[in-house]
Amino acid sequence: MKIGIVCPYAWDVPGGVSAHIRDQAETLIEMGHDVSVITPVEDPDSLPPYAVDGGRPRSVPYNGSVARLTFGVKATARVRRWIREGEFDVLHVHEPLAPSLGVLACWSARGPMVATVHSSIERSRVLVTGYYLAQTALEKISALVAVSEHARRTIVDHLGGDAVLIPNGVRVDHYQDAPPLREWPGPAIGFLGRMDEPRKGLPILLEAFAGIRARIPDATLVLIGPGDPDEVLAEVPAALRSGIVVLGRLDEADKARALASLSVYVAPNTGGESFGIVLLEAMAAGAPVVASDLDAFARVLDEGRCGALFPVGDSAALEATVIDLLGNDEERRRLVAAGARRVAAYDWRTVAGDLIDVYASVTAGQSRVREDLRGQIVGRLARRRTAEGGAQ
Amino acid sequence: MGAWWWAVGALVVLLVVGLYLSMTAGRLDRLHRRIDTSLHALDTQLLRRSAQALDMAASGVYDPATAVVLADSAHGARAASDDDVVSRGLAESDLTRVLLEAIPDAQEADELREAAPDPTMLDDLRGTCVRVQLSRRFHNDAVRACRQVRRQRLVRWLHLAGHTPWPETVEMDDTPPPGLTAR
Numbered sequence: 298m299k300i301g302i303v304c305p306y307a308w309d310v311p312g313g314v315s316a317h318i319r320d321q322a323e324t325l326i327e328m329g330h331d332v333s334v335i336t337p338v339e340d341p342d343s344l345p346p347y348a349v350d351g352g353r354p355r356s357v358p359y360n361g362s363v364a365r366l367t368f369g370v371k372a373t374a375r376v377r378r379w380i381r382e383g384e385f386d387v388l389h390v391h392e393p394l395a396p397s398l399g400v401l402a403c404w405s406a407r408g409p410m411v412a413t414v415h416s417s418i419e420r421s422r423v424l425v426t427g428y429y430l431a432q433t434a435l436e437k438i439s440a441l442v443a444v445s446e447h448a449r450r451t452i453v454d455h456l457g458g459d460a461v462l463i464p465n466g467v468r469v470d471h472y473q474d475a476p477p478l479r480e481w482p483g484p485a486i487g488f489l490g491r492m493d494e495p496r497k498g499l500p501i502l503l504e505a506f507a508g509i510r511a512r513i514p515d516a517t518l519v520l521i522g523p524g525d526p527d528e529v530l531a532e533v534p535a536a537l538r539s540g541i542v543v544l545g546r547l548d549e550a551d552k553a554r555a556l557a558s559l560s561v562y563v564a565p566n567t568g569g570e571s572f573g574i575v576l577l578e579a580m581a582a583g584a585p586v587v588a589s590d591l592d593a594f595a596r597v598l599d600e601g602r603c604g605a606l607f608p609v610g611d612s613a614a615l616e617a618t619v620i621d622l623l624g625n626d627e628e629r630r631r632l633v634a635a636g637a638r639r640v641a642a643y644d645w646r647t648v649a650g651d652l653i654d655v656y657a658s659v660t661a662g663q664s665r666v667r668e669d670l671r672g673q674i675v676g677r678l679a680r681r682r683t684a685e686g687g688a689q
Numbered sequence: 690m691g692a693w694w695w696a697v698g699a700l701v702v703l704l705v706v707g708l709y710l711s712m713t714a715g716r717l718d719r720l721h722r723r724i725d726t727s728l729h730a731l732d733t734q735l736l737r738r739s740a741q742a743l744d745m746a747a748s749g750v751y752d753p754a755t756a757v758v759l760a761d762s763a764h765g766a767r768a769a770s771d772d773d774v775v776s777r778g779l780a781e782s783d784l785t786r787v788l789l790e791a792i793p794d795a796q797e798a799d800e801l802r803e804a805a806p807d808p809t810m811l812d813d814l815r816g817t818c819v820r821v822q823l824s825r826r827f828h829n830d831a832v833r834a835c836r837q838v839r840r841q842r843l844v845r846w847l848h849l850a851g852h853t854p855w856p857e858t859v860e861m862d863d864t865p866p867p868g869l870t871a872r
Contacts, residue, residue, distance in 0.1 A: 407719075409726075433712075436720055436834055439727060440827045458830045461823060654816060658823040661733040663726055 298656060300325060301385035301666065303376070304336035305397035307354040307365040309343045311523065311546060313465075313574055314391055314415050317444075320468050321652070322347055324645040328653075335379045335398060337367035351375050351398050359395065366397035376401045377668055385666040387411060387656045393434060403434035408666035409659040411652075413442040414452055414460065415572070437669075439659040442652075445572040447593050461655060465572045466648035469640055471549065472581035477558035478544075478551060483515025484560035484623045487584065489552070489575050492524030498565030498589065498610070503533060505565075505616035510540050512620050521547055521555050556582035561622055561629070564588040567610055573597045576604065577643050580636030585629045587618050603635040713838070714849050720835040724856050727828035731859060732770070734821045735781055739766040741814045742784060745791075750804040755791055762787040778861035785862045788818070798868035811869065818865035825863050832856040 304318045315336065322332045332347050337354035344350060352372040354365035376398055380388070386409065390399040393412040403410065412435070435441075441460035443449035452460045486506065490497035499520070506518045518541045520526065526543040533541070544555055556562060562579035566589055573594045579586050586604030588594040598604035605622060607614040622629060641647075745751070746760035762784040769780035792798050792811075802811045835856045838844060 433716060436716065437723065439723060439831070440823070441830070458834060459826065461826065654819045655823055657816070658730060658734060658820040659727075659827060661730040661737075661820070661824070663730065 298653070298660075299331045299384065299386045299665075300333075300656065301380070301383045301388045302332060302334045303388070303390045303399050303402040304334055304351075305366060305392045305395040305399045306337065307367075308336040308338040308348060309340055310354070310365055313572070317415070317465055317574070318391055319345075320466060320645050321649065324466070324468070324649045325652075328646075328649060330653075333379070333383055333385070335376060335402075337365060337372075337398060349375075349379055351379075364395065364397075366395060368396055368398075368401065372398060373401050373405065377405045380406045380666060381668045383666070387660050388666045389413070389652075389656075390438070391415065393438065400434050403437055405669060406666050407437065407669040409656075409663050410438045410666070411440045411442060411655055411659060412438045413444060413463075414448045415444050416448065416451075416569070440655050442655060445593055446596065447572070463648060463651045463655070464643055465574045465577070466645035467574065467577040467581050467640055467643050469581045469644045472553045472556070472578055473583070473637070475550070475553035475557040475582055478554035479558055481517045481519070481542075481558065481560075483517060484513060485517045485519050485558060486619060487519045487521065487556065487559040487562045487579075488565070489521045489556070489562070489579075490564075490566075491522055492520060492526060492529045494524070496567050496569045497522075498567045499529060501565040501567070501589075501610055501612045501615060502563055503530075504612040505619065506540070507534075507537055508613075508616040509619055509623075510537060513623060516540060516623070517542055519544060519555065519559065521545070521552060553578070553582050556584050559584040561585050561587055561619055563615065563619065564594060565615060566591060566594070570594065577640050580604070580633075580640045583633050583637070585622060585632040586636065587615065587622065589615075597639075599635075599639060603639040604632055710843075710847065710849065713841075713844060717835070717838055717844070717850055720831065720838060721850075721853050721856075723831045724828070724835055727824065727831045728859075731821070731824040731828050734817060734824045735766070736770060738814070738817045738821055739763045739770075739784060741810070741817055742766075742788060745805075745810065745814065748806055748810065750801050750806075751791070759787055759791050774857050774859055778859060782862040785864060788814075788866045789864065792866040792868035794868045796868075798866075815865065815869035818863075818869060822863045822865060825859055825861070829858040832858045 302318055302322055304315055306312050306315050308315055318334060322334050325332050326347060334348040335351040336348055337351050338344055339353065341350040352367045352375055354367050356363050356365050359366065388402060388406050388410045390402050390410060390412040392415050393399045393403055441452055441458060442463050443452060443460040444465045449460050449462055452458060488499060488502055492499050509516055520541065520543045523546045530538060530541065547555055556579050562584040564576055570591055570593050576586050576588055576594060576597050580603065586598065588598060588604055588606060589609040590606040591609060595606060598606060605618050607618045742759055742763035746756045746763060751759065766780045766784040769777045792801065798811060802808060805811060839850050844850060
């Protein structure tokens, strides 16, 4: 099957959605499908062979955080050309509500289209302003997929219609055999995510770590993810600072190895998470998980049976939970074993099989994806521009 | 001068209304097309399902009684493929129920898989059953979206939908046999 996938966010900026798309594309390719991904990208040279440059991303605030999106006439032209030349059996658009390449692809194509909604949008302001536009884009989509119950609710509540639930996947084989990245002097507590993104909750963990370190002096806090550590750790006293190791942004393989080296992985997020893929990654790498009790996290952790939960934003509770867990080897072993079982259901090979079923049910007896030129002023402009570009 | 401005104003209003109407008509056209294709996809999957059920019945993996019941309901579903939505739905639901009895649990499915002349037979049937369910869901979603637009007053008054019949959802029992979907 020839599958075209549209990624709304910058490929070379680590993020949940682009990681999902990379895993999806690579798993489908391993299964023998022909896959092309169009994506915003800062540095086109960093793209893998199956990905196509969709233009430079621009940083704009969107849905409560800074997103790197690509839009405009030029991007539309690129998406159109990709659709025209791709001859896809099915087009898979991710995050169709984000004002990026996904919406452009919806406007520019006709034929079998599948869309996956990742984030839960709590404030419907975005949707009210863009309601008509969102509707016209969504109306062309033959099948909606939600990665979580949360994301599904967004669709049901704000857009009408329903979605098929296909959970996010983890490439379990990439994680389970990862050798530990480093030996730590004592128990290592890990954090993964943008350090300067408030919703990832690092300040809560830093506060708890002060208390943990008072009880367990050789504990190390390992920070993985992008962001300026000097800025984030400016308020942290020097004595505590010596117990914090900043690994920064790691590639996929090192991330797996870093997770495998942890005594406990902490996800102190305060909101905006619709799924919690990092939790699954930590479980696949064999790290016991402590997470804030957001709905999405509680669901992934099977209501606390596969990891410890603490009230969102409560650093005292987090401190107590981590100290308890570090002193209880048996409980940690139990959580690791439960996590390994849990994560099998989210293995990408299973998830990709479900996706193929969805593709097959929208493509049965259909023609391929084609360019849609009806009634589109922006599209006509873009077409003229590409025509000019071609002539030069 | 005043009359001139009025004329310009009226023209602008007319233009805006016209643009809105043409966009809505385009939207309706897209929605109708989506319903056509989703119904076609569902039809394809349903035909595939009855064909695979017939193959199973004829493959000799079943005792004669089960084979007859299965073949009968699969024939019934095929014969109803040109009927109206309601009676076709009933015939397909019958096939669903028989499949449910024919492959009641995962253990039975494993035994059938071993006995089958072609080991992929059961997995193909599983795929088709799941896809029937998905296709029907996608079709009914398309119908719902279309109805929403067609209920708008302006659309009704101006007959923007033309002579296209009122879209109908497909109602049937499409539960895949639990023996096949258990992992």
